[in-house]
Amino acid sequence: MKSFDCFALDTANQCLWCNGVQIALAPKPFAVLRFLVDNPGRLITHDELLDALWPETYVQPQVLRTYMLELRKVLGDDPGQPRFIQTLPKRGYCFVAPVAERSAMDRGRPSPASAKDVKAAEIVGRANELVRLHAQFEIAQSGKRQVVFVCGEAGIGKTALVDAFCRQLDSAQAATLAHGQCVQGICGNEEFYPVIEALGQLCASPQREAACRILSRIAPAWLAHGREPEVAAASPAPPNSRQRLVGDLCAALEELAAEQPLLLVFEDLHWADDSTLNLISALARRHAPARLMVLATLRSRKSSAAHPLKELKQDLLMRRLCAEIVLAPLPKSAVTQLLSRELGQPDLPPELAAFVYRRSEGNPLFVIAVLEHLIAQHILVRKDAAPLAAWQQAAPLAQFPELDDSVPDQLAQMIELEIERLSPEQQHMLEAGSLMHVAFPAWAVAAALELDAADTEEACDELARKLYFVERAGQDELPGGACSAFYVFAHGLYREVLYRRQPATRRAKRHIRIAQQLGQLFAGREASVAREIAMHYEAAGQPQRGKFRAS
Ligand SMILES: Nc1ncnc2c1ncn2[C@@H]1O[C@H](COP(=O)(O)OP(=O)(O)OP(=O)(O)O)[C@@H](O)[C@H]1O
Ligand SMILES: [Mg+2]
Structure with a gap:
């Protein structure tokens, strides 16, 4: 078996392995990678690759670009600074990593640099992301500092991924690890809150002797006076010395990383104070070699951090000083795996996976909440009284139509808490948005609440910037030529909670105003929006008005 960096190419099973994690590849990308790995260190022209892989067929050379893109994603390769696949413009590609022979028995064995023996099954559906994290860590190990942001909506599995990665590094004793948790409401007021927690962990880790020695020599202000050396804390930082404090701490961390690679994890960075962000910024931008990786999780969907x-x-992305891993929802196969794992049985009741996948939209937190809800409602029951008896459906799910409209309590409470943090005006705006089906345009919110359309669009933009569960999704041209931005909720369950919390009479009034506005906007062409108008009147309890309009 051929291996390069932390990867091994398994030609028997047509897949790739990285530190014991199996990565599935479609046949063509696998064949492209195999050809590259079989011919390392030399130019492979487009024609050569096309002839080798499609001997009988004419294929556009652009197709290769798509496969290279896919392979780079899997390998965590950066085309600007390639570690594996280098593009030679207008000519072809070169596989630049050294390739070695490895025995087939070794495929699951960790590479010496980042050994780990943890089962990939610990978390489901994130093999590619784990591989990317390991690839970034290997770069850090070679002395090129790395900053990696793991992003995604609440419950999508940022912490689960980072924890799995840390356990793998930890079991291989490949790095010194330290975690800092940002806490909502605290971090805004207390400077360096997560940094101080991470330093505390360093000073209590197996590396404590080195950590305390280096900190007290290079960054003594970060060690609390008169406390146990195991417990580090920052002294109050006078504003004019803050820059120095950050610089001292960076230098100390770099020196510590020289003894053993250092992984600093900052969880929930969306709640971090500015000082912590400044420290991360400084760590990312310094030039000295450092065997350091900063791994941060944050809730964000594209622009909404x-x-x-x-x-x-x-800024760091633009300067190629950081990498970003955006977690997508789990595919249905991974949701099925997660359900099997949670229930402790390989065979699931027939409708379960499809139902949970549809309701959760692949968000693992929601998968677990929906599953617990089904158990709490006695829709999923044990076959018999034995404590480990298999789970089965009490009846076909069609017999529980209310399931489609019920949001599991726990989730509803979590979403409700997020909403309650907003001002009453903002809450009303989101409620109005929930009256639309999928995307909600600013004009509909303005109509529902009888507000000015331009002001409402500005306010919706502000919400989309501030909240991770609302996103600006585009702009519609309205019949008169005016434009109106539209927005989407990160998840249907947010929409459902917002819809349900409105008293029925208020909701009905808002539906009617939207229907009327639709009629005005599309005056003369109502037929094109007749169904939508009818839907709003029906939801308002006045289906007759909708039918009249539609006819
Ligand atoms: N890939 C996965 N495989 C199995 N379980 C998972 C996976 N991802 C997440 N989970 C489970 O789903 C739940 C939510 O995941 P997690 O806490 O990691 O989400 P998060 O993105 O960190 O959310 P938040 O933004 O609230 O911090 C946890 O119980 C976690 O164990
Ligand atoms: Mg988390």
């Missing part, structure tokens, strides 16, 4: 963090991430 809080401002200073969004600026930091964008």
Whole structure:
């Protein structure tokens, strides 16, 4: 078996392995990779590759670009600074990593640099992301510092992924690990809150002797006076010395990383204080070699992170000083796996996976909540009284039509908490948005609440910037030529909670105003929106008005 870096190419099973994690590849990308690995260190022209892989067929050379893109994603390769596949413009490609022979028995064995023996099955559906994290860590191990942001909506599995990665590094004793948790409401007020937690962990880790020695020599202000050396804490930082404090700490962390690679994890960076962000910024931008990786999780969907963090991430991305892993919802196969794991049985009741996948939209937190809800409602029951008896459906799911409209209590409470943090005006705007089916345009919110359309669009933009569960999705041209932005909820369950929390009479009024506005906007062409108008009147309890309009 041929291996390169932390990867091994398994030609028997037509897959790739990285530190014991199996990565499935479709046949063509696998064949492209195999050809590259079989011919390392030399130019492979487009024609040569096309002839080898499609001997009988004419194929556009652009197809190769798609496969290279896919392979780079899997390998965590950066075309600007390739570690594996280098593009030679207008000519072809070169596989630049050294390739070695490895025995087939070794495929699951960790590479010496980042050994680990943890089962990939610990978390489901994230093999590619784990491989990317390991690839970034290997770069860090070679002395090129790395900053990696793991992003995604609440419950999508950022912490689960980072924890799995840390356990793998930890079991291989490949790095010194330290975690700092940002906490909502605290971090805004307390400077360096997660940094101090991470330093505390360093000073209590197996590396404590080195950590305390280096900190007290290079960054003594970060060690609390008169406390046990195991417990580190920052002294109050006078504003004019803050820059120095950050610089000292960076230098100390770099020196510690020289003894053993260092992984600093910051969880929930969307709640971090500016000082912590400044430290991460400094760590990312310093030039000295350092065997350091900063791994941060944050809730965000594209543009919706809080401002200073969004600026930091964008700037670092643009300068190629960080990498970003955006977690997508789990595919149905992974949701099925997760359900099997949660229930402890390989065979699931027939309708379960499809139902949970549809309701959860692949968000693992929601998968677990929907599953618990089914158990709490006695829709999923044990076959018999034995404690480990298999689970089965009490009856076909069609017999529980209310299931389609019920949001599991736990989730409803979590979403409700998020909503309650907003001002009453903002809550009303989101409620109005939930009256639309999938995307909600600003004009509909304005109509429902009898507000000015331009002001409402500005306010919706502000919400989309601030909240991770609302996203601006585009702009519609209205019949008169005016434009109106539209937005989407990160998940249907947010929409459902917002819809249900409105008293029925208020909701009905809002539906009617939207229907009327639709009629005005599309005056003369009502037929094109007749179904939508009818839907709003029906939801308002006045189906007759809708039918009249539609006819
Ligand atoms: N890939 C996965 N495989 C199995 N379970 C998972 C996976 N991802 C997440 N989970 C489970 O789903 C739940 C939510 O995941 P997690 O806490 O990691 O989400 P998160 O993205 O960190 O959310 P938040 O933004 O609230 O911090 C946890 O119980 C976790 O164990
Ligand atoms: Mg988390």
